Amino acid sequence: MSEENDEVEIGETGLEKTMSPEETTQEPKVNMIFNTVDEVLDFYKKYANRVGFPMKKRSSKKGDFGELKYVTLSCSRSGIPQSTASNVLKPYPSIKCNCKAQLRAGICLDGRWKVNSVKLDHNHGLNPNNARYFRMNRAISSYMKRKIEVNDRAGIRVNKNYNSMVVEAGGHENMSFMEKDCRNYINKVRRLQLGEGDATAIQKYFLKMQAQNANFFYAIDLDESGRLRNVFWADSRSRAAYEEFGDAITFDTTYLTNKYDMPFAPFVGVNHHGHSILLGCGLISSEDTDTFVWLFKVWLACMSGLAPCGIITDQDRAMKNAIEIVFPNTRHRWCLWHIMKKLHEKLKSYKHYESIKFALENIVYDSLTNIEFEDRWKEMIEKYELQSNDWLRGLYDERRRWVPSFVKGSFWAGMSTTQRSESMNAFFDDHVNSKTTLKQFVEQYENALMTKVEKENQADYKSSSADIQCSTHYFMEKQAQGVYTIAKFKEFQNELTSKMYCEVVDTKEDGAFLKYQISEDMIIAGKKKSVNFTVIFHEFDSEVKCNCSKFEFRGILWRHAIYFLIKHKMDLIPDKYILRRWRKDVTRRHTKIKISYNESNATLEAHQCDKMQKTFDEIKELAADSEEKCVIVMAWMQKLKEQLSNHDNDSQNAQDSHGGMDDD
Incomplete structure (x- = not known):
């Protein structure tokens, strides 16, 4: 015979055998007979709850063909306490106190089970009121497991995850498990996901994403020993968005995200609403020139070899060197805020x-x-x-x-600093923490992206279905209202109304050009100040330039230009001053691409639970307003439970199985 000594506490037995009042109230005795081992377990569990001690299956013995022969059930406080704490001065608490209470049972020749020995005395206090805290009574249903996993993927912290279920259950006393069980379950799921090691797990995750969408891009950099060094990925939507918004980006690595302290390196652009938009990201092991060269080359390959027109970073010398190598024609700017x-x-x-x-x-x-x-x-x-x-x-x-007067002549989509990257990092704070593993982080990227996509979709809907009222009677304001997204129309509207602070103080004619000196009243450091600007206007082709360079920098017609267009009786904004990237009346390819919501991670059981839960919710809605309806539903559900239980028992008998009660 083989013997197993797995001291695993008993949770759900899977059986709810109805016992007579006499059977459930008596103490265990030698020679008591039960039909199955499950009945033995069920009886001793009910006895333990009534008396007030936790129980577990301490050991079992199997025959030559794997059939269960003997089982020992004991108090969970059996055994000698042994501390596993690394600091001997701060040992972990232990419930073990060498309690000798136990029950031993074995199978008879006729297949029934008989109690062979019983010890009832405990060396500790007993309290039936604590029964709900015993591990044997704590179990997480498949529905709750699914809910816990979904909330965890959504970035909801464990305590909030559990508290929401407590509220739903009507109090802690109605919960079948504790917060630490919830936490342990999440940790177990994560360990199972990462059982093969980070590099292999991440690669399998990326392959799965690529199978869902062939345009998903990833690259993994391993060292000479095959250990994960750097990783980059970009979903298909981000790659398509780069076609529209890849002209000016920010990049920074100042945010440590995971338990390995690998810097998170996002490439961030600005969409047509002025929102930050992810254009791919990496996790890197170091911040030297070689690492950045690898990352930039991979990103460039991901974006079909199209380098950005401008990139904003901090003053990191390694970044500067790598940009000069990989993006020699890209305008590199430092973060002014830093x-x-x-x-x-x-x-x-x-x-x-x-x-x-x-x-x-x-x-x-x-x-x-x-x-x-x-x-x-x-x-x-x-x-x-x-x-x-x-x-x-x-x-x-x-x-x-870095100096504004030197960089303002290039287009930066209005970005002044890399605080866009930092705001993106802060956004990820809702999804990751210091214990986040690499694969978990990659998966949480998808959750963060989902939120960003939804925010963009809402802004698209708002821009197409609502308008900010015009504040003037100028036709160009009405024109801007019809073509700009709401965020960009507000910017234009502010420039239009701010032209009231402008005044021409000098005019010169230089051939086909008119050269104006304009004074603008401004508030600087809380004080009013008049600042002079030079504006050159070419009436023939409606071209206007100013040394403030705001159009070049932001891509929105500014107050000085608006002042002169109106002064020269021009009712509409010239087409060249309305950039496609700010328009709401164009269709962009990336908006047609749906990101994966990681549903392929869900098991068949999870899909079945979701399907049933939707119907259950609809039934609850129909019956919630009437006691009579509620009674009908409860009676139907009780009958359904009996049918399903009988179905399980029939299947069990057909398979001649013990229902998985053998120790694994």
């Missing part, structure tokens, strides 16, 4: 720090031209004797990468 937030750290030791900070901010934000910036910068350096400051010298040498 630079300005370092002022205190880099300059706080100077006696006149506050004055230096104020002067530097004015120079950076208020200089309209490159020459003006350079002159004012040199003046500040000399005034405060900052010639020896290496940080400032380095910033000046790289001024073309």
Whole structure:
């Protein structure tokens, strides 16, 4: 015979045998007879609940052909406590106290089961009121398991997940399991998903996604030992969206996401509503030039070799080197916010720090031209004797990468900093935590994408079905209302109404061009200030340019241009000043692509549960308003339960099985 000693506490037996009152109230005795081992288990479990102690199946013995011969049921507090804590000074609590209470039973020649020995005395207190806390009474139904898994995939934390079910059940006393059971189940599911190791699990996940949509793209970088080093992926919708919104992107790796501290590296663009949009992302093991070169090359291949026109990053030198290698023709800009937030750290030791900070901010934000910036910068350096400051010298040498007057001539979709990437990182906070594994993170990417897609769909619907009222009688405002998304129309409307702050102070004619000097009243640092701009207008082709370069930077017609178009009796915005990327009246390919909602992860049982649950919910809605209807439904369900139970028993008998009660 073989013997197994798996000390596993008994949960659901799968049987609900009806016993007489006399049977359920008596104590276990030697020579008691039961038809099956399940009846023995059921009897001892009910006795344990009535007396007030937890029970478990301590051991079992099988015959040569695998048939169950003997079983020992004991109090769960049997055994000697042994701490598994790494710190011996802080041992884990243990319920074991070497309790000797137990029941042993064996199979007879006629196939029935007989109690061979019984020990009833416990060396600890008994309390029937604690029965619902005993593990043997705690079980998670298949419906609850499905609900827990779905909520976990949606990024709902375990405590909130469990509390929602407590509310639904009407209180903790009506729950068949505890929060820690919920947590343990989630951890078990995750362990099963990752049992083969991260690299293999991620690759299988990617292959599955690719099978669902051939345009799903991924790349995995392994080291010489075959260990996962870097990974990149982009869904088909993100790849299609890049065709529309890949002109200006941000990229940063300042956000650590998972238990391996692998930096999350998202490529982020701006859609037609001004929302951040994911254009693929990676998880990388280091932040050196070689790693970024690998990531950028893979991303470029994913996007059919089309490099972005502009990319915003922080001041990381490795990123800078990699961009020069992979995107030599892309305009690379540094995040202004990252630079300005370092002022205190880099300059706080100077006696006149506050004055230096104020002067530097004015120079950076208020200089309209490159020459003006350079002159004012040199003046500040000399005034405060900052010639020896290496940080400032380095910033000046790289001024073309970050100073607004140098970068405003290129299109950046209105993005001023990499805070778009940071907001995307914050968005992922709802889906991941410090214990998130790599495969879980990749799966949560899909959840985050779902939310972003839904937000875009809602904005599309709002832009197509609702309008912001025009604030003026100008035809160009009505024109903008008809073509722009709501977010971009608001921007245009603000520029239109702000033209009231503009006034021509000088006019010069230069051949076919008119050159205007315009003064705009602005509020800077809480104070009113008049700032002069130079505007050149070519009436023949309706071309207007200004040294503020706002159209080049944002892609929306700005107040100075609007002022002169209206002044020259032009009722409508020239077509070249309405960019396709901000329009609501065009169809974009990425909006037709549905992302996968990971439903293929669901088992057949889960699909069946969802199907039945939908019908059950409809029945509840129909019967909830009437006691009579409720009685009808409850009677029908009770009858259905009996039919299903009989069906299971018939199947069980046909298979000549013990219903899985053998220890595995």
